[in-house]
Amino acid sequence: MAHVVRTLAGFLALQAATQPATANISSIWRHMSAALYQSIDRVLSLLIAILPGILAFFVALVLFTFIGIVISAVLRRMLAMAKFDERIARSRGSAEWTPSSSPTALFARVSFWVFVFVGLVIGVSAFDTSYAAGTTLPISLLPYLTHIVGAVLLLIAGTLIARFLARSVLIGAVNAQLQYARFLSLGVKWLVLVLTAAMVLEHLELGGSIVDLAFGILFGGIVLTLALAVGLAVGLGSRDLVSRSLESHVERTGERGAPPANSPSSTPSETIRHF
Amino acid sequence: MAAADPIPGLTSSSDRTGGSLLVLPAPMPAAELESLLARLSASFSPGSLVVATAEPVAPEAFPGLRMLSIPVAKPSVTLTAADFANAYQLAGKHDARAILMLGPEAGSLGHAALQSLANSVLSTPADLAIPYYRLPSTAGLVNSAILYPLTRALFASQVRYPLAIDLGLSLRMADRLARAAQRFSMLDPGEALLWPVNEAAVAGFSIDEVDVGPRALPQPIDPDINAVLAQITGSLFADIDLKAAFWQRARRLTLTRNPVRPTMAVEGAADTVSMIETFRLGYVNLQEIWSLVLPPNSLLGLKRLSVADAASFRMPENLWARIVFDFLLAYRLRSINRGHLLGALIPLYLAWVAGHLNVAASGEDPEGHVEAVASAFEAEKPYLVSRWRWPDRFNP
Numbered sequence: 001m002a003h004v005v006r007t008l009a010g011f012l013a014l015q016a017a018t019q020p021a022t023a024n025i026s027s028i029w030r031h032m033s034a035a036l037y038q039s040i041d042r043v044l045s046l047l048i049a050i051l052p053g054i055l056a057f058f059v060a061l062v063l064f065t066f067i068g069i070v071i072s073a074v075l076r077r078m079l080a081m082a083k084f085d086e087r088i089a090r091s092r093g094s095a096e097w098t099p100s101s102s103p104t105a106l107f108a109r110v111s112f113w114v115f116v117f118v119g120l121v122i123g124v125s126a127f128d129t130s131y132a133a134g135t136t137l138p139i140s141l142l143p144y145l146t147h148i149v150g151a152v153l154l155l156i157a158g159t160l161i162a163r164f165l166a167r168s169v170l171i172g173a174v175n176a177q178l179q180y181a182r183f184l185s186l187g188v189k190w191l192v193l194v195l196t197a198a199m200v201l202e203h204l205e206l207g208g209s210i211v212d213l214a215f216g217i218l219f220g221g222i223v224l225t226l227a228l229a230v231g232l233a234v235g236l237g238s239r240d241l242v243s244r245s246l247e248s249h250v251e252r253t254g255e256r257g258a259p260p261a262n263s264p265s266s267t268p269s270e271t272i273r274h275f
Numbered sequence: 276m277a278a279a280d281p282i283p284g285l286t287s288s289s290d291r292t293g294g295s296l297l298v299l300p301a302p303m304p305a306a307e308l309e310s311l312l313a314r315l316s317a318s319f320s321p322g323s324l325v326v327a328t329a330e331p332v333a334p335e336a337f338p339g340l341r342m343l344s345i346p347v348a349k350p351s352v353t354l355t356a357a358d359f360a361n362a363y364q365l366a367g368k369h370d371a372r373a374i375l376m377l378g379p380e381a382g383s384l385g386h387a388a389l390q391s392l393a394n395s396v397l398s399t400p401a402d403l404a405i406p407y408y409r410l411p412s413t414a415g416l417v418n419s420a421i422l423y424p425l426t427r428a429l430f431a432s433q434v435r436y437p438l439a440i441d442l443g444l445s446l447r448m449a450d451r452l453a454r455a456a457q458r459f460s461m462l463d464p465g466e467a468l469l470w471p472v473n474e475a476a477v478a479g480f481s482i483d484e485v486d487v488g489p490r491a492l493p494q495p496i497d498p499d500i501n502a503v504l505a506q507i508t509g510s511l512f513a514d515i516d517l518k519a520a521f522w523q524r525a526r527r528l529t530l531t532r533n534p535v536r537p538t539m540a541v542e543g544a545a546d547t548v549s550m551i552e553t554f555r556l557g558y559v560n561l562q563e564i565w566s567l568v569l570p571p572n573s574l575l576g577l578k579r580l581s582v583a584d585a586a587s588f589r590m591p592e593n594l595w596a597r598i599v600f601d602f603l604l605a606y607r608l609r610s611i612n613r614g615h616l617l618g619a620l621i622p623l624y625l626a627w628v629a630g631h632l633n634v635a636a637s638g639e640d641p642e643g644h645v646e647a648v649a650s651a652f653e654a655e656k657p658y659l660v661s662r663w664r665w666p667d668r669f670n671p
Contacts, residue, residue: 087458102609164612167564171618174557175501177549181560272546272628273414274500275352275492275507 050127057123064119072112079104120149151200158196162189180229187226194218295341296393297371298326299362300381301440302350305330307382312337318386319393325369343369349466352379352493353440353507356456356467363453366446373397374449378440379493388441388487396443401483403475404443405434408490412641413632415492419645420627421508421599428596428652429515429522429659430476434484437472438507441487444471451478468510477521504624505617512606519607523660547629551585554629557622564619568605573597580626589630590623592651598623599652600659608666 079085088103124145166189173181198215201207207214296319300311308330315324321339329347343365348357354376362374373396377384388406395404408415418436426437444452451474459467475482495503515522557565558581566574576594583589602620606613635641 167612167615168618170560171564171615171621172501174560175553175618175621177553177556179556181556185560271413272416272632273492273494274416274628275418275495275503 053127053129056126060123060126061116061119064115064122068112068115068119071115072108075111076104076108079107147204151203154200154203155196158192158199162192162196165189165192183229184226187222187229191219191222191226194222295323295325295369295371296373296375296397297362297366297369298324298375298377299358299365300326300328300377301379302329302348303379303382307380308332309336311377311382311384312340314382314386315389316340318390325371327365350379351466352495353438353468354378354442356459356469359449359452359469360456362444363446363449366449371446373446374442374444376442376444380491381441383489383491384441384487388485388490391485391487392441392443395483395485396445396448399483400481401443402445402448402480403471403482404485405436405439405472405482406441406487406490407435407484408439408492409486409488410490410492412635416628416631417504417507417624419631419641420595420624420648422511423645424596424649424652425511425515425599425603426470426472427649428656430473430518432472432476432482434472434482437470438468440492441490442471443483443485445480448475448478448480451475451480468507470511470514473514473518477518500625501618501621504621505614508620509606509613509617512603515603516607519663523663547588547632548585550625550629551588554622554626555581557619561619561622564611564615567610568616568619569598569601573601577623586633588626589633590627592648593655595623595627595648596651596655597658600655600662603659604662604666607663 084107085102085104166185169188170181170185173184178184194215198211198219201211298315300308303311308328309332312326312332315326316337316339319339322341324339325341325343326337327343327345329345331344332342345361345365348361349355351358358376362376365371366374373393375389375393375396377389392404392406395401415436418438422437423435426432426434448471452469452471455469455474456467472482474480558577562574565577569577573594576591580588580590580594598620602616605611605616610616611619631641631644634644
């Protein structure tokens with residue numbers, strides 16, 4: 001009996017102890033819900049605030065892309081009707097710099113991308129205007145967005161220039177019978193690529209002085225390697241030249257016997273006239 | 276082809292119609308010009324020639340010639356668009372019936388050659404008189420490798436030197452060329468090349484090839500093959516591109532050439548080793564660029580050629596024809612930058628030259644080899660036409 005009474009007293013004591021805890025939990029839940037509701041409310045308010053801006057951005061982009069497509073198609077047709085490619089081909093003849101697309105295609109493509117770019121700029125400014133709700137986000141992000149666009153353009157231009165120069169050097173070096181043509185071409189390509197990468201990082205304001213330092217080391221390293229390689233190659237090549245020159249000198253002065261049968265100077269060579 | 280027989284009745288032909296022959300010699304040293312003028316005045320009757328030159332010449336020294344003074348032209352080893360435009364303008368101004376244009380070092384042309392060229396446009400129905408030079412197998416190689424075979428295959432003309440530097444022109448031919456020259460008004464017309472044989476073929480004018488014998492051909496100031504090949508081949512490729520509607524139709528040859536004539540003998544052997552080395556170097560390094568232009572079959576042919584012995588080195592004719600056609604297509608399609616394209620052609624051209632010189636050294640007639648190459652170009656023309664019309668189907 002006494003055991004039952006003790007158990008009952010313990011149960012009542014436990015009940016008395018858990019009642020304020022339950023009240024606390026429900027209070028926390030209430031606070032959390034309120035906080036969550038407030039957050040969601042703020043996010044939704046923000047979303048509603050920037051939604052017109054996003055919409056304006058996409059409308060501007062889509063509209064200008066569409067205008068670009070139309071203008072590009074019209075331009076392409078007009079230039080084709082005016083036989084623009086033929087006129088350019090006649091007037092330019094066999095000029096040194098010739099793009100890989102036809103002039104008409106080039107003009108059409110450029111006009112299209114100009115419109116897309118204009119759409120992008122107008123969209124961003126529209127977004128900026130409609131999102132000027134007192135937050136610091138546009139101030140920090142929008143200029144960076146333009147930096148990213150500039151960096152991408154720099155990267156594309158740098159890659160194209162690197163490829164063009166690498167090919168020019170490769171072909172020129174092969175036609176000049178330089179054995180290290182590929183090495184030279186790769187060196188030039190990486191020089192331009194490293195320069196481009198440094199410019200891109202500088203434009204993005206990333207890395208700071210580390211980029212300058214790394215660029216200086218890499219660029220200097222490539223130039224030094226190229227200079228050493230070319231110097232060595234020229235040195236080794238001129239060794240033959242000097243020895244041949246000495247041989248022919250000795251032959252002329254009669255100090256030595258007849259040159260080897262396979263010597264280039266032993267057979268009279270007919271002048272080749274390509275033209 | 277007309278024979279090089281001097282026709283003494285030239286003056287009577289000229290007198291019958293009352294017109295004169297306008298002669299335009301290229302700028303040349305005074306002594307050479309005087310020698311040429313002496314030869315002209317001896318070859319033609321007095322008063323039948325009007326000579327327009329920029330060099331000061333005493334008229335009393337050549338009383339039979341009417342001398343005209345013209346502005347100094349930009350020196351060039353070939354006839355340029357500006358030359359043709361000026362020639363037609365002068366012909367109209369001085370009521371000339373035909374024009375004789377003489378390139379640099381024309382002093383090496385004989386009496387008979389001068390008379391034949393002039394006579395061809397004055398007393399025959401020919402609109403374009405073009406010389407056949409007798410050159411050694413080591414000269415005029417760009418012409419033998421590319422210009423002649425391409426012109427023959429596409430414009431059905433057997434003219435051996437399509438870019439001849441001496442020409443006889445009828446007035447309507449001169450008019451046609453002057454109109455063609457106007458297209459280059461935006462560019463420096465003193466540098467742009469015209470292709471008289473192609474123009475004559477498209478216009479349906481008659482062409483007469485005149486054997487003028489040996490001639491000293493002037494060489495470019497900059498003998499760099501890169502510049503020569505890029506300028507001349509690039510210009511021909513551009514002209515072919517412009518006239519695509521014409522040459523895609525099958526045509527018969529307009530001239531029936533006499534049997535292959537022997538070329539001048541060559542003293543000494545030409546050095547082919549450096550050319551073969553350039554080709555091999557190109558094969559190792561330019562694979563990436565060649566594979567953008569050439570189909571696998573041609574690349575395989577080049578691989579075989581790259582391991583060939585220097586003594587037996589010879590580019591197969593059909594392989595060379597396909598290579599030139601593929602480069603022509605790449606020029607048209609702009610597969611790669613055109614400057615790079617023509618630069619990448621040089622090692623292949625040098626390989627052809629090395630093979631050609633090996634043929635000549637082996638005792639085989641080099642002219643026969645050039646004719647075989649031209650025949651290969653004709654045989655491969657359907658390949659070019661197919662790829663020209665449907666380039667994507669044959670993408671390498």
